[in-house]
Amino acid sequence: MTTFLLRRLALVLPTLFFVSVIVFGLQQLLPGDAATALAGEERDPAVIAFLRQKYHLEEPLPVRYALWVGGVVKGDLGESIRIKRPVRDLVLEKLPVTAELAALAIVISLSIGLPMGILAAVKSNTAADYAATMTALWGRSIPNFWLGILLILLFSVQWGLLPASGFVSPAESVPRNIATLIMPAFVLGNAGAALMMRHTRSAMLEVLSADYVRTARAKGLSQARVVLHHALRNALLPVITLGALEFGELLSGAVVTEQVFTIPGFGKLIVDAVFNRDYAVVQGVVLCTALAFILLNLAADLAYALVNPRLRA
């Protein structure tokens, strides 16, 4: 277990290093002079000179990287050129909104994907299995922004049941918070449910043909007990890792979904920053999402090792 832990931690450091190189490298893609591009449309010479000095643009590339990464390590992600606020503050402000949306989406994807996956495996090669597989295919193929628009059309425009856009903090009103997040969370959770269903189905199919499940059946245990108590517990192990991987998909989906439903989260922050040419914010958001993804995967791997007796030795 200790060896596994050390090996896993040893992989995180180079990954973090290369993520920082990629995020820093993004700035080098700006066409022409970086300071002019960063200054935006006004092209104020004073601002350009300030940016040149601030980002050490006269220095060689490795020096600039070292200075930038040194700031990042100390929590300095730069400053928004439009909002005139530290990127770190903006990220910390938007993070809870996206985290709540993602958590709700995971709950939805689990509550749809898990039962569907179990049903498809238990009723393998029946109409129920085909229906579940087709539903998963639907989830994989439907663009989440279109699904969002269709839901707005139905639940907001036609029936007037839910707000079409906006966000209410849970501190302000929990019911209104749920009402504003339920449609976007369903849109996000829908794609995750398809993925969860496929993996649960294949894991369950494998486990259901194992000897210990046959033994449990031979002992005369009910089908429900065999499936839920013996098979599912083992089939769920890989789902822990999958849940962490799904988080990356959720963050990707959140960018577009937050735009459709005008939710002031991480996704909206990066899109607004892109259109404001606020590149420090874009870099900050990319870096933080990658960091969150890496740490969550590390936590998932450790949790997997803890619950899996074969890795505990």
Next chain:
Amino acid sequence: MTAEALDITVADAGERPWQAALRRLARRPVALTGLAVAVFFVVVALAAPLLAPYDPLATDWRLVRKPPSTLHLFGTDDLGRDVLARLIWGARASLMAGLVSVSIALSLAVPLGLVSGYLGGAVDGLLMRIVDAMLAIPFLVLAIALAAFLGPSLTNAMIAIGAVQTPIFTRLTRGQALAVKHEDYIEAARAVGNPDHRILLRHILPNIMAPILVQATLAIPGAILAEAALSFLGLGQQPPAPSWGSMLNIATHFISQAPWMAVWPGLAIFSLVLSFNLLGDGLRDALDPRRG
């Protein structure tokens, strides 16, 4: 061995693997439906000048947001442009994004993956850490960042999507190369004095193409969705050129007044993505005899 497995073995005898795979694919009606729909969209995109009933860019202030009618089957948009004409021309952007992005990813990833898997050692270690880092950044977040720094256009969106898909193919190619590099026929090729580049291109590559092809087919719908998302956000195809994603973006402003503007482009993306997913799943099963 089951009767089904025996059938496959007997039927496959004397056939090349590709012929057997195509025969198995031809027996899958769902995959064939996917292929037919994908081909339909390709034909529509190629024949857009002949099929489009109107100029997709022609605006008409008298026809602003008209619902579907016999004159305009799918209605008109906020500038009086025919939605069907824009949908037909928009197929080009979506298909091109799907095919070009995946081609970019393949052309970068296959050589890198081959070299990484075949050479191993420090080169492999370095490349895989870079791959890990790229995979750690959520797909669309990285694509948006790349498209933002490169500048918004369909070409840059395709480059961004291709670059973001590269690590997936690199890892796959490397894994496959690792799996076959100790096979007897590779050892034999090495023993008779073939240089490394010849072993990689003539002996390893042809033997690992099947899973790469399946992944490519499954990556196309991902690229189409990503292009639609980037265009929806305003980072892909730029107006007034038609693209399904940007059509949906405009439609969000008129959901209650002109719902048809949102229905058709979304349905087109969904159908095209679904068709490639069905085809990819079928191809994966057909290339894996164990799946029957």
